[in-house]
Amino acid sequence: MSKFGEKLCFILTWITQGSNYLSAYGYGVMHRMHHAFADTEKDPHSPKYDPNPLAMMWRTKNIYQQINKQKIAIEEKFTKNVPQWKSFDKFASSWYSRIGWGAFYTVFFIIFAEYWWHWLLLPVAILMAPIHGMIINWFGHIYGYVNFKVNDTSKNLFRFDWLMLGEGYHNNHHKFGGRANFGGVRWHEIDVTYMIMLLLEKLGWIKMNRVMATPKREI
Structure with a gap:
């Protein structure tokens, strides 16, 4: 995308993720490391090396912060072409921003929550990012089915991924990490x-690199 579009996405990410804001740089680098070192001791998030999903996500948080604040040495292959906006990341990732969003969510619930059980959704809103990470990186390496034999434990969580909007096809993604479409291997994988x-590309807002055709499943 254009540099303007890139910065606009940073801002829209902060608006839509709120207290869950994740830096494109920090997460992008960590995600590349996850693929390179999947299910080894160097993997930022693998259920093989933590006793429970909360412990895994806490370790993930620490590694993410070290990457984002550039406190650890990272090989250039993991950082190449990853978008970064240091000043905005510093603001959007600050406790002032996260607490401010949390306060906004709380006021929103005070105004609009009509039943007691609505309040059960408040912690979900505040903690959506680690919940999402836990679903994919813990349960997506334990439960589900596989289309491809890979050198890790990645699995496709759902037949139709209604919850993660495609990211639940984790086995497909680990087999073809550079493919934009995580689904499409079986008829129900949308x-x-x-x-x-695809819509954003037709509107001219992004351009995708198509590296391969639809793959055939192996299993």
């Missing part, structure tokens, strides 16, 4: 996020 990307 990657909703990829459909959105």
Whole structure:
């Protein structure tokens, strides 16, 4: 995308993720490391090396912060072409921003929550990012089915990924890490996020690199 579009996405990410804001740089680098070192001791998030999902996500948080604040040495292959906006990341990742969003969510619930059980959704709103990470990186390496034999434990969580909008096809993604469409291997695997990307491309807002055709499943 253009540099303007890139910065606009940073801002829109902060608006839509709120207290869950994740730096494109910090997460992008960590995600590349996850693929390179999947299910080894160097993997930023693998259920093989933590006793429970909360411990895994806490370790992930620490590694993410070290990467984002550039406190650890990272090989250039993991940082190449990853978008970064240091000043905005510093603001959007600050406790002032996160607490401010949390306060906004609380006021929103005070105004609009009509039943007691609505309040159960407040911690979900505040902690959506670690919940999402836990679903994919813990349960997506334990439960589900596989289309491809890979050198890790990645699995496809759902037949139709209604919850993660395509990211639940984790085995497909680990087999073809550079492919934008996580689904499409079986008839029921529909990657909703990829459909959105196709629309954005038709509007001229992004351009995707198509590295391969639809793969055939091996299992």
